[in-house]
Each structure stands twice: as C-alpha cells, then as structure tokens.
Amino acid sequence: MKQEERIKMYQNFKDFKHRILVSTDIWGRGIDIERVNIVVNYDMPDSSDTYLHRVGRAGRFGTKGLAITFASTEDDGKILEDVQSRFEVSITQLPDTIEVSTYMTA
Template identity: 70%
Template sequence: MIYCDISSFQPMEIYVDDEAKLTLHGLVQHYIKLSELEKNRKLNDLLDALDFNQVVIFVKSVSRAAELNKLLVECNFPSICIHSGMSQEERLTRYKGFKEGHKRILVATDLVGRGIDIERVNIVINYDMPDSADTYLHRVGRAGRFGTKGLAITFVSSASDSDVLNQVQERFEVDIKELPEQIDTSTYSMFLFMPSICF
C-alpha cells in the first residue's frame, strides 16, 4: 500500500498557476511606458492602427470608465462602457449588446475582469495597470479565448505600475516586452464574422 502525505499537497494553487501560465503564454503581451497625460493620444493611435474584432479597455475606476468612454464616442469610436455605477439590468443590457457585436470597444472596470466570455475579443488594453498579478491575469484572459489568438497591451506610467508588471512576469514566467513600432497582425488577429457592427 502506498501512503501519501496530503498535508503539503495544494492542488488548487498548482492548478490555477499552471492554467494561468498556459493562458498567458498563448497571448502576445506588450507594455508601453508613457506618462498619464500621454494615455489618451496613445490609445487613439492604437485603436486606429490595430486590427481587432473587439477590444476591452480596462480602467481603475467608475469615473475613469465613464470619462474615457465619452471621449471615445466623441472621437467616433464604436464604444460602450460597463461599470459598477450602473444597475445590474443596465450592465446586462450593455454586455449583451457588446457580445452580439453591436459595439466593438468596451471600456470597463474590473467588474468585467472575471466571468465574461466573448469569443470576438482579441485585444485587451490595460489603460490603467491592475493592482495585482491575479487581476492582470483575469483581465488579459478576456482576449484570445476559445482557441483564438489574442493581444494584451499594458500602459505603464509609474513605479508602482512597473512593480506590478514585474510581479506578473515573475509569477507566471512570461517575458513581456515593450510594444514595437510594428506588430505582426497574424500573431494576434483572426477574422471572425461580426454581425450588426456599429462604426
């Protein structure tokens, strides 16, 4: 008979980290160093240049989500936002519309970081750095699901942002490089049919 000491066995922790590594290694990940004041211009440039089906942009607060979404709409980007300042009914209506492809850009707080599955999302942008490696994982895991390709871009604008980025790389054993001038579309983009897209 074989005896096993289960007191030191932590299957959930091992499982989660292994799954996380698989998720992150399947994504193209980059960061951009910039000041807080440069974020809006850089985001505008990225949305103009990148080839995406749908993109989720994560911010750190309800007010940031509302303000950034307003700015994107004013710049004629097909954007919608979801945050905790809305009723659950409103959030569900907006989520359903985004999932059905009526909008291509979703600005969201971490409320959306867990539990959403939208197969057309192939890019996640961390406009604001998440507060931990776990939150980073949940955010960028929204891209490249269902076996499709994905791209994650993170804005780094402070020393604390750099610390979180380092934590992500160490914990999940990934090497996240600065965004190059040119990025090969085939590494993150896969065409998916988008019904009723609003431009």
C-alpha cells in the same frame, strides 16, 4: 454607466459587434465573451492576479489575443515584473507597428 447600458454593451460583445475591450476590474472576472481579441488596461491592475483576470478576456475560445497595458509608474513596473515572474511570461514594449489581421480575423 447605467445598468441597461452595461447590459447593451455586454450583448454587443456576445453578438460579435465589439471585439476590443478597454478593461476595468468590473470586467475582470466571470465574464466569458467569445472573440474579444484585444484588451486594453487603461490603468494598471493592483495585483498580478487582477492583471491575469483582465488580460484573460483576450484570445479565448481558440482565438489569438493581445493585451495592451499602460504602465507609467514604478509601482506599475513592479506589478509587471511580478506577473512575468509568477506566470513565466515575457511582457514586451508595444512595437511601433502591429499586424492587426493577426488578432482581428473573422
């Protein structure tokens, strides 16, 4: 993606035109955007620290957030286990249905 396209996308988040972020490491650190409610990790981060920085984009500034991570390998599972252990959280499988209004209120 060209730099001008990235800047336009960033501005769309700042203007609340977008609220779902499909994350890569480029967005993982140093970007604070209000009202990003859902972060999708299309690929598993390579460490628990990177995972934390990516999912930390969701639910900032007093809003609820949801992080969806596609885990498909044994190594992915190990990283999720490390995340749960280090940060004392429970990561569950995505349920069949989600009440979208919980995460997408105005």
